[in-house]
Amino acid sequence: MMKKTIVYTGGGSAGHVTPNMAIIDELDRSAWDIQYIGSKKGIEKELIENIQIPYHGISSGKLRRYIDLENVKDIFRVMKGCLDARRVLKKLKPSVVFSKGGFVTVPVIIAAKSLNIPVFIHESDMTPGLANKIAQRFATKIFTSFEETLAYFPKEKTVSIGSPIRREMLKGSPGKGRELLGFDGRRPVLTIMGGSLGARKINETVRAALPKLKDYQIIHLCGKGNVDESLIGNKDYRQFEYVHGELSHYLAATDYVITRGGSNSIFEFLALKIPMLIIPLTRSQSRGDQIMNAKSFEKKGYAMMLEEENLTEESLLTHLADLKTNKMDMKDTMNRLNKKDAIGILVEEINKIG
Numbered sequence: 604m605m606k607k608t609i610v611y612t613g614g615g616s617a618g619h620v621t622p623n624m625a626i627i628d629e630l631d632r633s634a635w636d637i638q639y640i641g642s643k644k645g646i647e648k649e650l651i652e653n654i655q656i657p658y659h660g661i662s663s664g665k666l667r668r669y670i671d672l673e674n675v676k677d678i679f680r681v682m683k684g685c686l687d688a689r690r691v692l693k694k695l696k697p698s699v700v701f702s703k704g705g706f707v708t709v710p711v712i713i714a715a716k717s718l719n720i721p722v723f724i725h726e727s728d729m730t731p732g733l734a735n736k737i738a739q740r741f742a743t744k745i746f747t748s749f750e751e752t753l754a755y756f757p758k759e760k761t762v763s764i765g766s767p768i769r770r771e772m773l774k775g776s777p778g779k780g781r782e783l784l785g786f787d788g789r790r791p792v793l794t795i796m797g798g799s800l801g802a803r804k805i806n807e808t809v810r811a812a813l814p815k816l817k818d819y820q821i822i823h824l825c826g827k828g829n830v831d832e833s834l835i836g837n838k839d840y841r842q843f844e845y846v847h848g849e850l851s852h853y854l855a856a857t858d859y860v861i862t863r864g865g866s867n868s869i870f871e872f873l874a875l876k877i878p879m880l881i882i883p884l885t886r887s888q889s890r891g892d893q894i895m896n897a898k899s900f901e902k903k904g905y906a907m908m909l910e911e912e913n914l915t916e917e918s919l920l921t922h923l924a925d926l927k928t929n930k931m932d933m934k935d936t937m938n939r940l941n942k943k944d945a946i947g948i949l950v951e952e953i954n955k956i957g
Contacts, residue, residue, distance in 0.1 A: 608636040608695050609953060611656075612711040613703030614647035614663075618727065618865050622767040623703050624654060629770070629950050638695055640688060642707045661687035663707040684710030692718055699723060699956045701949075702742075704734050716741040721956060725949070727766060727866035728892040729899050731755050746949065748866050749899060765945040766870035773874060775855030783849055784841050784856070786820040791858035793819040793923070794877075797826055802863060804911055805882055806831075809861070812916045813840060816923075822853055859926055861919075864893030864908075869900055874942065878933040879906035880922050882914060904936035 611627065613619040620641075627637055641647035643660035651658050662683040688711040692700070700715040702708040702724045715722050721743040726735050729749040736755075739745060745761040747753060753763055781788060793816070797805045806825050813821075813834075821840045825831075830842045846853060854860075860872055864883030872879050881900060883893030900906040907929070909922050926933075 606634060606636045607956065608638060608697040610638045610640055610692065610695060610697040610700045610711070610715075611703075612640045612700065612708045613705050614641040614645040614707040615705035617646055617650065618867050619703045619705040619708075620647045620650045621769070622725065622727065622867055623701070624650065625767045625769040626701070626946055626949055626953075627654070627656065629946050630953070634954075638697070640691055640707075640711050645705075645707060647705075647707070659691045661691065661707070661710060663710070681710055685714050688714035689717060692720060699953060701725075701953065702735075702738060703727070704732050704738075706734050709734050709737050712738045712741045723949075723952065725767070726752055726756075728752070729866075729895040730892055732890070732892070744952065746945075748870060748945075749896075751899060764948045765943040766866055767945045767949060768871055768874050770946070772851050772854065772871050775851030775853070777852075777856040780849070780852035780854070780856030783852060784820070784822065785838055786856065790818060790820050791927075792822065792856050793859045793861070794822040794824070794853065794857040795861045796824045796868060797863060802826070802882070803829075804914055805861065808914055808916055808919050810834065812919055813837075815916075815920055819859075822857070859923070859930070861923075864897040866892075866896055869896060869906065873900070873905055873937060873940070876934050876937040878926055878930050880926050881906050881908050882911055883908070885911050904933060906933070 611623045613623050630637060638657050638659065639651045640659045640661060642663040648658055648660060662680050692714055697720055699721045700711060702712055702722065704726065712722050722741055723744045724735055724738050724742045725746040727748045729751050731752065739756050745756045747761065747763045748766040750763045753761055786792060795805065795809055806829055809823060810831060823840065823842045824846060825842055825844065827844045830844060834840055834842065854875055857877055860877050861880045861882065862868055862872065864881045869879060869881065881897040883897045897908040901908045907922055907926055909918060
């Protein structure tokens, strides 16, 4: 049987790449030739090349929401990106293009539409990013993580399916996690995840509060270059710049998590039924998508939210105490969730393509 070709695109942040990687893991390699289009120097290039998927770099601008001289230059970069993407797509002749968002995807989707190639897009956040706002008019099908996001897209081609969760995240062993960390089974495990680059204020506040967090054993994913050398050797406080292979075991051992409001992460914690304290990126650092994600999860009873502007040692300890009090109610609410298999749905839809 002749293989069909699928082209994935998505970049600018790990959050636009890791869901693609999760879906790639589930595709039948004997039936699909998998290719990837991204920017020439973005984070997606390193991540995709690490899993041995053929990668095609194209010219890419940045979609800004403010007035800047660079916007004029980026019009030409995007135009060149469309030509680059069209050249790659004509060569690969894919049956479908699958996009996870990020500014690099816009020229790919426009080029695919010009060649009559079906385009699927998935929006992770509760409100769509600028790239997917542009892409929706060219998309064949649109999938969303949040039910609320349906209001932002054409209803005739949009369906809410949840977030593509990496299968390996659901296969961790609590015992192995505690063993790897050197933790006992008597005290709860608190995991802090500030995103791929870490979160300076969260890191500083957690470390300042450590003397008052002796009831917890702590895993702190603090980001590259953010390990505090003076705290190395504290057996109840384990710091990591980044964790890869052992993460599923660490999360299986986790009782509570402090996290940013990135959609992929909070949906993974939801699938694992871990009560969350979400500290989203501020509006000055983002378009406010993490705040919207956090408010949705808080309203549904899956999490508590603490805005970074209000983050202090005292507010952190107060919210953690409340999280501990509400733990069972949160877990009960999560257990009642009618969970959808987003990856299974996406793989099935992709396989329907002729």
